[in-house]
Amino acid sequence: MTYFCIFNILELMDKSSPIGVFDSGIGGLSVLKQFIRLLPSEQYIYLGDTARVPYGNKSNETVNRYAKDCTEFLLKKDVKLIIVACNTVSAVALETIKSIAGNIPVIGMIAPAVNGALRTTVNGKIGVIGTRATINSNTYEKSIKTVNQSDFEVFSQECPLFVPFVEEGLINHPATKLIAEDYLKKLKDYGIDTLILGCTHYPLLNKLIMEILPNVNLIDTGEHAAINAIRLLAENNMLGEEKNNMLSNHKIDFYVTDVPTLFFEIAKKFLGFSVESPTLIKM
Amino acid sequence: MTYFCIFNILELMDKSSPIGVFDSGIGGLSVLKQFIRLLPSEQYIYLGDTARVPYGNKSNETVNRYAKDCTEFLLKKDVKLIIVACNTVSAVALETIKSIAGNIPVIGMIAPAVNGALRTTVNGKIGVIGTRATINSNTYEKSIKTVNQSDFEVFSQECPLFVPFVEEGLINHPATKLIAEDYLKKLKDYGIDTLILGCTHYPLLNKLIMEILPNVNLIDTGEHAAINAIRLLAENNMLGEEKNNMLSNHKIDFYVTDVPTLFFEIAKKFLGFSVESPTLIKM
Numbered sequence: 008m009t010y011f012c013i014f015n016i017l018e019l020m021d022k023s024s025p026i027g028v029f030d031s032g033i034g035g036l037s038v039l040k041q042f043i044r045l046l047p048s049e050q051y052i053y054l055g056d057t058a059r060v061p062y063g064n065k066s067n068e069t070v071n072r073y074a075k076d077c078t079e080f081l082l083k084k085d086v087k088l089i090i091v092a093c094n095t096v097s098a099v100a101l102e103t104i105k106s107i108a109g110n111i112p113v114i115g116m117i118a119p120a121v122n123g124a125l126r127t128t129v130n131g132k133i134g135v136i137g138t139r140a141t142i143n144s145n146t147y148e149k150s151i152k153t154v155n156q157s158d159f160e161v162f163s164q165e166c167p168l169f170v171p172f173v174e175e176g177l178i179n180h181p182a183t184k185l186i187a188e189d190y191l192k193k194l195k196d197y198g199i200d201t202l203i204l205g206c207t208h209y210p211l212l213n214k215l216i217m218e219i220l221p222n223v224n225l226i227d228t229g230e231h232a233a234i235n236a237i238r239l240l241a242e243n244n245m246l247g248e249e250k251n252n253m254l255s256n257h258k259i260d261f262y263v264t265d266v267p268t269l270f271f272e273i274a275k276k277f278l279g280f281s282v283e284s285p286t287l288i289k290m
Numbered sequence: 291m292t293y294f295c296i297f298n299i300l301e302l303m304d305k306s307s308p309i310g311v312f313d314s315g316i317g318g319l320s321v322l323k324q325f326i327r328l329l330p331s332e333q334y335i336y337l338g339d340t341a342r343v344p345y346g347n348k349s350n351e352t353v354n355r356y357a358k359d360c361t362e363f364l365l366k367k368d369v370k371l372i373i374v375a376c377n378t379v380s381a382v383a384l385e386t387i388k389s390i391a392g393n394i395p396v397i398g399m400i401a402p403a404v405n406g407a408l409r410t411t412v413n414g415k416i417g418v419i420g421t422r423a424t425i426n427s428n429t430y431e432k433s434i435k436t437v438n439q440s441d442f443e444v445f446s447q448e449c450p451l452f453v454p455f456v457e458e459g460l461i462n463h464p465a466t467k468l469i470a471e472d473y474l475k476k477l478k479d480y481g482i483d484t485l486i487l488g489c490t491h492y493p494l495l496n497k498l499i500m501e502i503l504p505n506v507n508l509i510d511t512g513e514h515a516a517i518n519a520i521r522l523l524a525e526n527n528m529l530g531e532e533k534n535n536m537l538s539n540h541k542i543d544f545y546v547t548d549v550p551t552l553f554f555e556i557a558k559k560f561l562g563f564s565v566e567s568p569t570l571i572k573m
Contacts, residue, residue: 058352059342064457069341069548139551171454174347182465182472189465265352268422 020087022245025050025260026236027086029077032060033270034170034207035092036277038116038229039259042090045233046240048247051259052084056290058264061170063138063206067099070140074100076290078107080262087245090232091115094205095138098146112239119231120203121150127224128159128201134194134223135163137205138170147205162197166190166206173208174273184215191219199223211276261285303370305528308333308543309519310369312360315343316553317453317490318375319560321399321512322542325373328516329523331530334542335367339573341547344453346421346489350382353423357383359573361390363545370528373515374398377488378421381429395522402514403486404433410507411442411484417477417506418446420488421453430488445480449473449489456491457556467498474502482506494559544568 026046028039032055039053054077056062062070074096081089089108091097096104097115105113124133135147142165151161169190172183194202203226204210210227217225240246263270263285274282309329311322315338322336337360339345345353357379364372372391374380379387380398388396407416418430425448434444452473455466477485486509487493493510500508523529546553546568557565 058348064552065341065550066548069550143551167458168454168460171451175450177451180468182468185463185465185468189463265348267348267352268426269347 020245022087023050023247024085024087025052025258026088026090027052027054027081027084028090028092029054029056029081029096030092030207031055031062031073031096032057033174033273033277036274036282037207037210037227038090038092038232040278041227041229041233042236043259045230046237046247048249050247052081052086052262053259054080054262055285056264057267057270058290061138062093062095063140063170064167065140067140067144070096071100071103074104075107078104080288080290082108082111086111088236088240089113090236092207092229092232094207094228095140098137098141098144114232114235114239116205116207116228116232117146117150119235120205120226120228121147121154122235123226123231124201124203125151125154125159127226130198130200131159132197132199132201133159133161134197134199134202135161135205136166136169136190136194136202136209137163139165139167141165141205147203160197162194162199164190164194166209169206169212170208173211173276174269176273176276178211178215183212184219187212187215187219191216195220201226204228207277262288264288264290303528305370305530306333307368307370308335308541309371309373310335310337310364310367311373311375312337312339312364312379313376313490314338314345314356314379315340316457316556316560319557319565320490320493320510321373321375321515323561324510324512324516325519326542328513329520329530331532333530335364335369335545336542337363337545338568339547340550340553341573343550344421345376345378346423346453347450348423350423350427353379354383354386357387358390361387363571363573365391365394369394371519371523372396373519375490375512375515377490377511378423381420381424381427381488397515397518397522399488399490399511399515400429400433402518403488403509403511404430404437405518406509406514407484407486408434408437408442410509413481413483414442415480415482415484416442416444417480417482417485418444418488419449419452419473419477419485419492420446422448422450424448424488430486443480445477445482447473447477449492452489452495453491456494456559457552459556459559461494461498466495467502470495470498470502474499478503484509487511545571547571547573 101115148161384398431444
């Protein structure tokens with residue numbers, strides 16, 4: 008029934024409308040990168056709430072309040088789809104966002120990653136790493152157990168220092184490796200064969216994580232969200248018109264609530280190319 | 291002239307009024323701890339902007355906007371003195387705060403620490419460590435050079451990972467030591483004999499810093515700010531009435547903009563005793 012409503016509304020909308028992507032800060036650019044790679048014909052609006060970042064250690068009430076502000080901003084931009092490019096927000100505020108978005112579809116990070124993990128695991132032992140807020144919410148575990156109570160075991164681990172390490176560019180520093188070994192030791196002992204990277208910063212640590220967990224399949228939440236979006240838009244005949252897929256043809260409007268020190272440097276690491284002239288807004 | 295104005299206003303105020311202390315989050319509690327130790331007869335109001343923490347990597351414009359909100363909150367509480375218990379705010383927004391505070395005196399972290407360092411150094415080589423915003427502002431160096439252009443050399447180093455390490459309680463972790471050695475190596479090579487701990491989180495790393503820099507005097511900004519406050523209040527006959535100095539007699543009202551995960555645990559580390567029932571406010 009809900010699906011039917013979405014279908015009707017999407018039919019009324021312009022397929023050239025942009026996809027709205029938001030995050031607490033810069034991390035969501037790793038999600039945007041996957042969308043650009045897999046959905047290169049779309050237009051994008053990216054919003055980073057850089058004046059209030061990070062959300063990961065804040066209370067559920069505060070994260071819900073901030074998520075509401077971000078959603079309302081994107082709705083005013085007439086987006087055809089909202090991507091919640093932040094695991095923390097997806098874990099604790101997805102229902103709030105959906106209720107505000109009405110019939111504009113919303114894709115969070117959790118469900119696509121869970122589907123990806125369930126299709127990938129062979130031994131049924133799935134690990135999840137994320138911020139403290141994401142792990143404390145238990146959303147990944149609940150989501151996996153909803154699909155199948157008995158065939159899967161879930162092992163969760165918060166990794167709060169990964170975000171500052173990535174933002175400082177210390178991806179190969181021995182200190183990062185020491186901390187990563189501490190965080191991932193238990194998951195290794197449990198014998199997981201699949202690991203959900205439940206934070207948009209973590210794909211930048213792929214190489215290090217693979218060194219510590221060499222036989223484990225890593226699930227990139229952004230990639231699976233993009234695959235989910237392709238399917239949703241295609242089924243509703245709402246994919247943007249195909250055109251030359253060169254990067255220079257993309258239209259991406261960047262909005263931020265603050266332009267912090269190192270913004271451009273860090274953004275380039277996540278996105279693979281430079282963010283030019285983000286528009287500064289107040290929320 | 292300014293001093294004379296402060297004197298007059300302070301004379302009109304009640305000496306039993308509280309001292310207002312604010313910070314971007316929890317770090318300022320290390321400053322409050324020094325105030326309680328050195329000014330045990332005072333009443334305190336502590337405000338932590340925990341919904342928007344950290345300020346340390348944000349732009350000057352945003353830090354000024356947040357500092358204005360915090361100052362206005364404390365002024366409504368009729369404080370007799372405002373302590374800016376955050377080096378980042380002191381470095382980039384002190385003039386904004388003073389202009390809003392009018393004749394209520396404001397003590398930041400910079401000037402007291404600089405005075406302390408100048409009185410301490412023997413060889414004139416002073417190191418400063420802080421967040422990226424504090425170090426980029428160059429405020430410490432400018433402040434020292436204003437006092438004396440030729441007798442002092444200043445060596446600054448940003449230490450952005452110290453805050454997350456402290457908040458995660460990894461004070462003795464080998465990874466923290468590796469990062470600290472990286473950060474402090476140059477300061478050691480320069481032969482500094484005095485180091486300003488230009489961030490309220492850093493006193494919790496005292497032991498580690500002293501291991502790496504064994505012959506260096508550490509300047510705790512909170513301690514020097516408290517000494518400065520004693521002098522200011524005493525000269526204006528505005529010290530709170532002496533009473534039994536037992537901790538249980540203190541009146542400290544805590545206000546926060548969010549109660550994040552681990553708030554009480556981290557607060558206790560900074561303060562040495564538990565924060566009970568902080569009042570949640572919106573700003």
